[in-house]
Amino acid sequence: MELFTNQVLAGIATGAIYACMALAVVMIYQAIDHLNFAQGEMAMFSTFIAWQLMQWGVPYWGAFVLTLAFSFVAGIAIERLLFKPLAKAPILTNVAGFIALYAIINSFAGLIWDFTIKQFPTPFGSSPFLGSQLISTHQAGMIGVTLVLLILLFFFFRFTRIGLAMRAAAAMPESARLVGINTSWMIALGWGMAAAIGSIAGMMIAPVVFLEPNMMLGVLIYGFAAAVLGGLTSPLGAVVGGFLVGIFENLVGTYIPGVGNELKLPIALALIIVVLVVKPAGLFGRPIVKRV
Amino acid sequence: MTAMLNVKDLRAYYGQVQALHGLEFRLNEGSLTTLLGANGAGKTTTLRAICNMVRSTGSIEFEGASLSGRSTENIVRLGIAHVPQGRGTFTTMTVEENLQLGAITRKDSAGIVSDIERMYDHFPVLKQRHTQQAGTLSGGEQQMLAVARALMLRPRLMLLDEPSFGLAPLIVRDLFRILGKINREDKVTILVVEQNAQLALELADKAYVIETGRIVMSGSANEIANNEDVRKSYLGY
Numbered sequence: 001m002e003l004f005t006n007q008v009l010a011g012i013a014t015g016a017i018y019a020c021m022a023l024a025v026v027m028i029y030q031a032i033d034h035l036n037f038a039q040g041e042m043a044m045f046s047t048f049i050a051w052q053l054m055q056w057g058v059p060y061w062g063a064f065v066l067t068l069a070f071s072f073v074a075g076i077a078i079e080r081l082l083f084k085p086l087a088k089a090p091i092l093t094n095v096a097g098f099i100a101l102y103a104i105i106n107s108f109a110g111l112i113w114d115f116t117i118k119q120f121p122t123p124f125g126s127s128p129f130l131g132s133q134l135i136s137t138h139q140a141g142m143i144g145v146t147l148v149l150l151i152l153l154f155f156f157f158r159f160t161r162i163g164l165a166m167r168a169a170a171a172m173p174e175s176a177r178l179v180g181i182n183t184s185w186m187i188a189l190g191w192g193m194a195a196a197i198g199s200i201a202g203m204m205i206a207p208v209v210f211l212e213p214n215m216m217l218g219v220l221i222y223g224f225a226a227a228v229l230g231g232l233t234s235p236l237g238a239v240v241g242g243f244l245v246g247i248f249e250n251l252v253g254t255y256i257p258g259v260g261n262e263l264k265l266p267i268a269l270a271l272i273i274v275v276l277v278v279k280p281a282g283l284f285g286r287p288i289v290k291r292v
Numbered sequence: 293m294t295a296m297l298n299v300k301d302l303r304a305y306y307g308q309v310q311a312l313h314g315l316e317f318r319l320n321e322g323s324l325t326t327l328l329g330a331n332g333a334g335k336t337t338t339l340r341a342i343c344n345m346v347r348s349t350g351s352i353e354f355e356g357a358s359l360s361g362r363s364t365e366n367i368v369r370l371g372i373a374h375v376p377q378g379r380g381t382f383t384t385m386t387v388e389e390n391l392q393l394g395a396i397t398r399k400d401s402a403g404i405v406s407d408i409e410r411m412y413d414h415f416p417v418l419k420q421r422h423t424q425q426a427g428t429l430s431g432g433e434q435q436m437l438a439v440a441r442a443l444m445l446r447p448r449l450m451l452l453d454e455p456s457f458g459l460a461p462l463i464v465r466d467l468f469r470i471l472g473k474i475n476r477e478d479k480v481t482i483l484v485v486e487q488n489a490q491l492a493l494e495l496a497d498k499a500y501v502i503e504t505g506r507i508v509m510s511g512s513a514n515e516i517a518n519n520e521d522v523r524k525s526y527l528g529y
Contacts, residue, residue, distance in 0.1 A: 161396060168382055168393050175380035178343070180368040180397035180445065 006134050007250040013139035014208070014222075015246020016146035020201035021216075021223025022230065022238035023153070024194040029232050030170040031190040032083065034094045038101040039198055040220030042078070044213060045105050046071040046199030047206050048113050051120055060123045064203060068196045075195025079188045109213040120206035142204045149200060150239055157235075166190060218265055222249065225268040228275050231285020241283065245271065295353075296321040296449060296481050297342070302350035304334070304341045304505075311337045312348070313505040319449070319498075324475045324482045326492040326513065328526055329502035335485040336377055338502070339451045343367050343374050354449070369397050373447035377454055379438040383427030387418055390426050390437055394444030404444070411440040414470060432463035439467070443474065450474075452484040456491065464488065468495045489526035493517040501526075 021039060028036045036042075046067050053063035078101065086097050124141030128134075157163040169176040169186035176183050201223075202216060209215050226245045230237025245268065253264050275282060295318040302315040312334050319325050329335045341348040343364050352359040359367055368374070373394075382390050391411055395404045412419035415436040421429060426437060435455055442450055455471070456464040472495055475482050486492035493499060499516040501509040509516065516522050 161392070164385075164389060164392060165396050167385070168396075171384055172380070172382055174345070175376070175382060176393075177345075177364040178368060178374050178376060178380055179393050179441065180365050181393075182363075182365050 002134070003254065004251075007254050008247055009135040010139060011247035011250035012243055013135065013142045013246070014205075014249070015226075015243035016143045017201045017205045017219060017242075018222040018226045018245050019146055019239040019242025020149065020197050020204070021220055022226035022242045023150075023235055024198040024201070025220075025223055025227045026230075026232060026235050026238040027190050027194040027197070029227070030235075031187045032087070032094075034091070034098070035224070035232075036194070037095070037098040037220075038105060039194065039223070040216030041102050041105040041109075042071070042075065042195050043198035043202035043219075044216040045109050046074075046195070047120065047202035047211060047215075048109055050199075050203050051118060051206075051211055052113075054121065060121060064123075067199050067203065071195040071199035072192040075192040076188045078195070079191035083191070084184065084188070106213050113213070115213055117210040117212045120203070120211045122207040126207075138207060145200065145204060149197065153197075153235070162189075221265060222246075222268050225271045225275075227282075228272050229282055231282025233286050234282065234284035237282055237284030294321060295319065296323075296355055297483070298351075298353040299338075299342070300351045302338070302341055302348060302352065304337050304346050304348040306337075306346065311346075311505055312341065314350070315502070315505065315507055317500050317507055317510065319481055319483055321481055322475075322479055323498055324472065324484070324496050325498045325500065326496035327483060327485045327500050327502055328487075328489050328492060328516075328522075329485075330525075331487070332504075333502045334505040335502055336453055337505075339374060339376075339453050339483070339485060342451060343372065368445065371445065371448035372451065373442035373445045373449070374451045375438045375442045375453060375455065377457065379434050380441075381426045381429075381434050381438060383425065385426060386423050387426055387429070387437060388422045390441050391418075391444050394441035395446075397445065403446075407444055407446070411443065414443075414474075415440055431458050432460065432467070435459060435463075435467060436470075439470070439474075443478070443480070447480055449481045449483070452482065454485055454487060456486060456488045464491060468492075471495065489522070490517075493527075 024039050025036060049070050050063045050067040053066055054060065058066065082097055082101060086094050122138040122141065124137045126136045126138045129137045129140040157167055165181045166186045166189060169181050169183040173183045205219055206215065222245055226241035227238045229244060230241025249264050249268065252267055253259050253261060259267065297319040299315060299317050302312050303310060304312040315338060327335050327338060337346055340346040342352055344359065344362060344367055345364055354370060354372065382393060388408065391408050395407065398404055417433055418437060418440060426434065429437060455467055468491055471482060474480050484492060493513045493516060496513040499511065499513045500507050501516065501522060509519065509522065
C-alpha cells in the first residue's frame with residue numbers, strides 16, 4: 001500500500017509538470033490551431049537562461065523571475081517573427097516552422113552550453129516532505145508551484161478584461177475584431193504566456209531530469225499526451241490530463257512487469273493513440289464541428 | 293445635415309470576383325437608413341467593406357476621416373458597431389461576458405456597469421439569462437444580445453446585417469421597435485441591411501436599393517415604399 005501511495009504522489013508531482021506543458025500547448029493551440037512542437041525546447045532554453053543567471057550569481061528566485069520575463073518576451077518575439085507571417089499558411093507549412101524552431105533552439109542551446117548534463121538546483125530542498133518518506137520537499141514544491149500557477153491563470157482568464165479579450169479572440173476571432181479586440185496581439189500574448197508557463201515547467205523538472213538540451217523531449221510528449229487526454233480545447237482538461245498521465249505513467253511502470261523506465265515513453269504515445277481513436281475530443285474537450 | 297458616413301466609388305472583391313461595382317451612398321447623422329436588395333446583391337459585402345473585412349477600393353469617410361487602411365478593430369474603436377450576419381455571438385461565454393466584450397475597448401468601468409443595467413432594461417430577457425451561456429439562447433434572444441453587445445460600445449454608428457433573419461414575425465417587430473427607440477433616444481445613426489423590405493421601410497427614414505453591386509435607387513423610405521418597381525420586386529404586391 002505504501003508503494004502505491006508513494007507512486008501516486010510521485011505521479012502527481014511529475015504530473016504537475018506535464019500539466020504545465022499541456023497547458024502551454026493548449027494555450028497556443030487555442031490561439032492558432034496548431035500544436036507547438038517546439039514548446040519543450042523553448043522551456044529547455046529558458047531553463048538554461050535560469051541556470052546561466054545563477055552561474056553569474058543571481059539568487060534562485062531572482063533568476064526565476066528574470067527567466068519568466070525573458071520567456072514571456074521571447075515567446076512574443078517568436079510569434080511576431082515566425083508565426084504571424086505564417087498565420088494564413090497551410091498546416092504543413094506551420095508544422096515545418098515548428099520543427100525548424102525545435103531544431104534551431106536545440107542546436108543553439110547545445111552550441112552555447114554544450115550537451116553535457118548539468119545540475120539544476122531546487123529551491124525546496126530534497127529532504128522528506130513533513131517527515132514523510134512518501135514524497136520529497138521538491139516534489140511537494142512542484143505541486144505547490146503548479147497549483148499557485150493554475151489559480152492565478154484561472155483568475156486571470158475569468159476575472160480580468162484582458163483575460164476575457166484573450167478568450168474571445170481564441171474562441172471567435174472575427175467577432176472579437178468586431179468588438180474592437182486586437183486579436184493579433186492577443187495571439188502574441190498567448191505565446192508569451194505559454195512560453196512563461198513552459199519555463200516554469202522546465203525549471204521545476206530540471207532538478208529531476210538534469211539540465212541538458214534534450215531534457216524536455218520526453219516531458220513534452222507526456223505534455224501532448226496530457227493535452228490530448230484532457231482535450232486540446234480545454235485548459236482545465238489539459239491540467240487534469242497532466243495529473244492523470246503522471247499517475248498512470250508511474251503506476252504502469254511499477255505494476256506492469258517489463259515496462260520499467262524504458263517503456264514508459266511508448267506508453268504515453270500509446271495513450272495518445274488510444275484517446276484519439278476512442279474519444280478524439282478528449283475528456284473535457286468539445287467536439288469540433290466544421291460547417292461546410 | 294452633414295454626412296456621417298460618405299461612401300464613394302466602393303468596389304469590393306472576393307479573390308478575382310468583384311462583388312461591388314462603384315457603390316455610392318451617404319448616411320446623415322442621426323438617420324436610420326436601410327439598404328435593400330435581393331440575395332447576392334452585395335448588401336453584406338457593403339457592411340464588410342465599411343469595416344475592412346473584405347478587400348475593397350474607393351473612399352469611405354466616417355466623420356470626415358478616411359477609413360481606408362485601418363484594421364477592423366481600429367474602425368470599431370472609432371465608434372462603428374457592426375452586428376454581423378449570424379450575430380457574432382460569443383456562444384461559449386455567458387450573456388454578461390458578451391456584454392462586457394462589447395465594451396472591451398472602453399476604459400470607464402462605472403459607465404460599463406451602468407450600461408449593462410441599461411441593456412437589461414431594454415432587453416429584460418437578457419437579465420433573466422445573464423449567467424447563461426449565450427449559445428443556449430433562442431435565435432431571437434441572441435439577436436437581442438447582439439444588438440445589446442453592439443450598443444455597449446456606445447457607438448456613433450451601428451451597422452446591422454439582416455437582424456430579422458430566422459426570427460418569428462412578432463420578435464422582428466419587437467426588435468425593430470427597439471432599434472427605432474435606440475435611434476431616437478440614444479442618437480445612434482443606424483444602417484440596417486434587410487431582405488424584409490416592408491418592415492425595414494416602415495422603420496427607416498431613408499432607403500437605398502442595391503442590385504448586383506450597384507445602387508439603383510435611393511430616396512426617402514416613403515418614396516421607395518411607393519415606387520412601383522420596388523413594390524413589385526421587394527414588397528410583392
